[in-house]
Amino acid sequence: MDSPLLEVYQYKDRELSSHLLVQLNALRQEGIFTDVLLCSDDMEIPCHRNVLVSSSPYFRAMFCSNFKERHQDRIDLKAIASSVLSGIVDYVYTGAITITMELVLPLMQAASMLQYNRLFEACSTFLQEQLSPDNCLSMIRLSEILHCASLREKAKEMAVRSFSDVAASEEFHELSLPELLCYLEDDRLCAEEEQVFETLLAWIHHDPFSRRGAIHDLFKRVRLRYIHPTYLFQFIANDPLIQSSTLCTEIIESVRRLMFSVSTKCSEDLGPLWVTPRRYTCHETLVVVGGRKNSEQTSREALLFDERTQRWQWLAKLPVRLYKASYVCIHSILYVLGGLAMTSGDGVVSTTVYTLSLKTNQWRTAEPMLHPRYAHQSVSYLHFIFVLGGIGPDKQISNTVERYNSMFNLWEPMTTMPTPVLHPAVAANDQRIYVFGGEDAMQNPVRSIQVYHIARNLWCRMETRTVKNVCAPAAVIDDKIYIVGGYTRRVIAYDTKANKFVKCENMKERRMHHAATVINNKLYITGGRYINSHDVIEDSDCFDCYDPKTDVWTSKGTLPYKLFDHGSLPLVCVSNNPNPP
Known part of the structure; x- marks a missing residue:
């Protein structure tokens, strides 16, 4: 018997998009149909407006709205170094770019400015691979400057996971009070509560004149329920900084009364501090x-x-x-x-x-x-x-x-x-x-x-x-x-x-x-x-x-x-x- 005729054949050319990119890049390199120059330093890079518009919301707004650049043949991008701009144009036409430590920061800034979000996240991924306990605090500050949430989260994760190493660094001692509070409140912090207390003491002693007044706010972040009583009542309670704070001594006395009464019910002021769960780690x-x-x-x-x-x-x-x-x-x-x-x-x-x-x-x-x-x-x-x-x-x-x-x-x-x-x-x-x-x-x-x-x-x-x-x-x-x-x-x-x-x-x-x-x-x-x-x-x-x-x-x-x-x-x-x- 004859096989039935195929009435419909759905064909999808999976290589067409990459083939088009290759051909567009060849046209750019030969200067065929290019209609705009991207300029930086002394370099002029011929491009196709339609390619730039298709690749970036930044260029779409520039060339498709009533901005003066819509009618210009030259676009000055003075904020972007020529080597970075050249790399981005190559990326637009080929989908590939080489990211290095020397290039990554100006590349991220340019990708952010020109709204190449995938390139921005690729740079973030590269930096995440470089994370270590020695540089994670610097990376957090960098992520805040660059407004890079993914890098900040990974760097923060490194900081709480390697808290012992990070807390010993000079950078940690330079944290602001809100930054330190943020760490001490983090359920992911990989540390026993005794170490949390010793860390906040070291931070205060780094600049006692301006920081000793923060002892109460910091002490409330220590989860006292999970500290050995001997350490709490013989070491913490006798620390001069703790004794200098009426609020801290009142907290310790509340814990002492709770333990001596052999009760699991705590006073109203101690309640929120006492019922805080253990950290995830x-x-x-x-x-x-x-x-x-x-x-x-x-x-x-x-x-x-x-x-x-x-x-x-x-x-x-x-x-x-x-x-x-x-x-x-x-x-x-x-x-x-x-x-x-x-x-x-x-x-x-x-x-x-x-x-x-x-x-x-x-x-x-x-x-x-x-x-x-x-x-x-x-x-x-x-x-x-x-x-x-x-x-x-x-x-x-x-x-x-x-x-x-x-x-x-x-x-x-x-x-x-x-x-x-x-x-x-x-x-x-x-x-x-x-x-x-x-x-x-x-x-x-x-x-x-x-x-x-x-x-x-x-x-x-x-x-x-x-x-x-x-x-x-x-x-x-x-x-x-x-x-x-x-x-x-x-x-x-x-x-x-x-x-x-x-x-x-x-x-x-x-x-x-x-x-x-x-x-x-x-x-x-x-x-x-x-x-x-x-x-x-x-x-x-x-x-x-x-x-x-x-x-x-x-x-x-x-x-x-x-x-x-x-x-x-x-x-x-x-x-x-x-x-x-």
């Missing part, structure tokens, strides 16, 4: 530390998981192997408290406290606890760490409670628990510590909630049939305490405001000896042990996430190894990524 990462690894010996490993990169990173190893230590994070420092130190024989019940900062990635020892203990629980609240129960050297379950005050680096005994329990679920919220369930000395489950009022140093006990958890972690999200598993798949949330339990979606397996922590209002569960379909207990490398908004569990993959009786904590990491998660 300070984001929570998940740290997994210690525990029993691959059913073998107690692990010294410490791992960091970054939700942004979805990768695990190995941190410095614990100095010793610790069986059933407790783990807590406060002021961006990881604490490992007590445990059975596996150094010789059966091990020694320890009072030692080890700390790890991501800044140094080195383990150090802190002030030891008052009582040696293992299989205990630790929880942080404001600037306190509370350690509860556990087993002492006498192998008995302890009811003792002690508190570490990070403001004064001091441990102190607190009121003992009403009922000593082992392996309860523990969480702190709204000036209270909640101890759910656990088991007694006879390994019987304890069906009660023991509540400790932090400010009053007082315990009370509530009996409830709902609580029956052993070896289950607890974590707080929006005034709800989630108790996850414990020889069961069950997940329940205790609403501390309504004083009632809410059932949540179950886990896939019955789990115990696992760990739980909260990052970005989601619950992350790591490792543990589970009971398989044959009722056999196995170790787990599971890494799961629960979203309370959707009541849905999702898998995050697996841990690098099987692990139980470990710590899982949120630790703030300062990243040079300026973008929010």
Whole structure:
């Protein structure tokens, strides 16, 4: 059969536009049909009006409106160097131009004047490629002179990302007060708040006579909630500049009253400063530390998981192997408290406290606890760490409670628990510590909630049939305490405001000896042990996430190894990524 006739054929010559440019440029070079001269210095460049009009709104207005140039054969462009003008004409006729450091600034100015916007942005892109911490402040000033928003944004991004290097430069010390305030208010600033404070001090000391009056305005930009209390009350509060400002000392006293009252509610004047969120570059990462690894010996490993990169990173190893230590994070420092130190024989019940900062990635020892203990629980609240129960050297379950005050680096005994329990679920919220369930000395489950009022140093006990958890972690999200598993798949949330339990979606397996922590209002569960379909207990490398908004569990993959009786904590990491998660 004959093939059907093609009635319509749409043809598009993709090379026509470039071919026309080549031919137009050849006509220009041969002086054919050129009807205007662009003049600069002693150079005259023949051009076609219609080409100039088509390429630029500037020339369109010049030649198509009632300007005198419409009837002139010579156009003087004295503000543009002849070499720059020649390059722009070549660009108009060929679409190509070579940009160099010597040429870029006069080229940008000419492109701006003649309204060649794509050429202007090409010059901006070239300058963005030259950005470094050493020149980004100069580039910002240049971008403001040139009215180049794209260059300014990239240079500002470089400045906040490399804040440590930039803040040490002479140019930084020459910033005006509004410019410095702009940096300190930027959520993308890659710096801890202690460094922010030290930077504003250095800026003032560069010209103390004229700048010391700005201390209050600058100090309000420091996010005090995220500064270690020791640094705040021993270093910042005693700084002569701070002491010279009544308004600054009032802010510090408001913070002091807030912390001593053990309350999360702040005064009206402190409120806006206290509730300011962390900067985007300070984001929570998940740290997994210690525990029993691959059913073998107690692990010294410490791992960091970054939700942004979805990768695990190995941190410095614990100095010793610790069986059933407790783990807590406060002021961006990881604490490992007590445990059975596996150094010789059966091990020694320890009072030692080890700390790890991501800044140094080195383990150090802190002030030891008052009582040696293992299989205990630790929880942080404001600037306190509370350690509860556990087993002492006498192998008995302890009811003792002690508190570490990070403001004064001091441990102190607190009121003992009403009922000593082992392996309860523990969480702190709204000036209270909640101890759910656990088991007694006879390994019987304890069906009660023991509540400790932090400010009053007082315990009370509530009996409830709902609580029956052993070896289950607890974590707080929006005034709800989630108790996850414990020889069961069950997940329940205790609403501390309504004083009632809410059932949540179950886990896939019955789990115990696992760990739980909260990052970005989601619950992350790591490792543990589970009971398989044959009722056999196995170790787990599971890494799961629960979203309370959707009541849905999702898998995050697996841990690098099987692990139980470990710590899982949120630790703030300062990243040079300026973008929010």
